[in-house]
Structures are given as structure tokens and as C-alpha cells.
Amino acid sequence: MEENSKDLRTEILKVIAQNPVIGRAELRQLVGLQDDKKDADRLNKTISRMKQAGELIDGFYFGEAWMQHYSRYHVMIATAPPKNGQASQPVAKPTNVGLNTMSGEDEEPDFQQKVCHDIRDLLQSHKDYSDHMVLSEAVILTGGGDWDVQLTMYVDNKSHELFRRFIRRQLRMHPAVLRTNTVAVSLIPLPKQDSAER
Numbered sequence: 001m002e003e004n005s006k007d008l009r010t011e012i013l014k015v016i017a018q019n020p021v022i023g024r025a026e027l028r029q030l031v032g033l034q035d036d037k038k039d040a041d042r043l044n045k046t047i048s049r050m051k052q053a054g055e056l057i058d059g060f061y062f063g064e065a066w067m068q069h070y071s072r073y074h075v076m077i078a079t080a081p082p083k084n085g086q087a088s089q090p091v092a093k094p095t096n097v098g099l100n101t102m103s104g105e106d107e108e109p110d111f112q113q114k115v116c117h118d119i120r121d122l123l124q125s126h127k128d129y130s131d132h133m134v135l136s137e138a139v140i141l142t143g144g145g146d147w148d149v150q151l152t153m154y155v156d157n158k159s160h161e162l163f164r165r166f167i168r169r170q171l172r173m174h175p176a177v178l179r180t181n182t183v184a185v186s187l188i189p190l191p192k193q194d195s196a197e198r
Contacts, residue, residue: 070154082175132159
């Protein structure tokens with residue numbers, strides 16, 4: 001009986017290592033247990049013992065369901081006025097300007113706002129990008145550091161190379177972009193809701 005218990009624990013660890021948010025019903029199937037109360041109780045007791053032994057720990061997730069299929073990136077952008085004769089001096093950065101708003105009805109956006117608008121428009125106008133990437137937020141930074149704009153983007157988990165191409169071939173080619181730095185932020189996968197026995 002002890003040997004069977006060790007085998008079950010080993011199988012549970014293998015499955016959970018591959019999918020840390022697996023539901024118990026699916027876990028029970030993958031470790032070779034039956035879909036009955038006896039095996040459900042056996043799985044629950046084994047998991048409880050593994051938690052007490054420190055082999056498993058509980059986790060939690062918060063976020064929207066669609067996020068489980070995406071990775072979050074922060075893209076930092078250093079900018080300068082484009083050298084096409086439109087602007088010779090940097091325009092003072094607004095302190096709080098959203099991507100979808102202008103500082104005034106009759107005013108043209110400054111070059112940093114234009115960078116944000118151009119990125120949004122580029123993502124929306126190319127189906128390859130819009131199907132796989134979401135621009136969540138564009139913030140014009142006012143601290144006077146190395147970076148002027150921060151983008152928060154979500155990229156579906158199968159499109160990281162497409163995202164890298166977007167950075168290299170589109171974003172860095174913008175006339176007002178000097179350089180970029182991209183930081184990946186890990187998201188905790190959303191657990192599946194499979195039964196009331198969770």
C-alpha cells in the first residue's frame with residue numbers, strides 16, 4: 001500500500017509540474033484514478049498529505065480570464081522630435097494625458113503623444129498584430145529619466161516572435177523613437193473551473 005501511495009504522489013507531482021493550475025477531475029484522470037468517490041477521496045487525502053509535507057502549496061490567481069493566454073510586456077521608449085522639419089525643439093510633456101485624449105480641441109498632439117497614437121493605429125490597422133497583441137496602456141512619463149513612454153502590452157503566448165518583429169521592424173523604425181527596452185512580466189495561469197470538488 002505504501003508503494004502505491006509513493007507512486008501516486010510521484011504521478012501527481014509530474015502532472016502538477018507540467019500544469020500547476022490543473023483541476024482535480026483532470027488530475028485524477030491523468031494519474032490513472034477512476035471517476036468515482038473512492039478514488040476522489042484517495043486523491044484528496046494524498047494531496048492533503050503532500051501539502052502537510054510541504055510537497056505542494058496552494059496558490060491563487062487574480063485577473064481576467066483572457067489573460068491566461070497572454071504574456072504581459074512593458075515596453076520602455078526613449079524619444080526625440082523627428083528630424084523631418086516638423087519640430088526642432090522637444091515639446092514639454094503633459095503631466096497627465098491619456099492615449100485617447102488631446103490636451104485641447106485645437107491643439108496638435110506633441111511628438112510623444114503622436115508616437116502613442118501611431119503605435120495604437122499601427123496595431124489596429126494590421127490584422128497580424130491586432131489578432132495577437134493588445135495595447136493595454138500608453139503612458140507618457142514625466143520624470144525626466146532615460147525613458148519617455150511606457151507601453152503595457154499583452155501578447156498571446158504563441159506570438160512572441162511576432163511581437164519581437166513588431167518591436168524591431170515597426171516600433172524602432174518610428175522617426176521619433178531613439179531606442180526601446182522590453183521587460184516581460186510573468187502572469188500566473190488562470191485555473192480551470194472543472195467541478196465543485198475544488
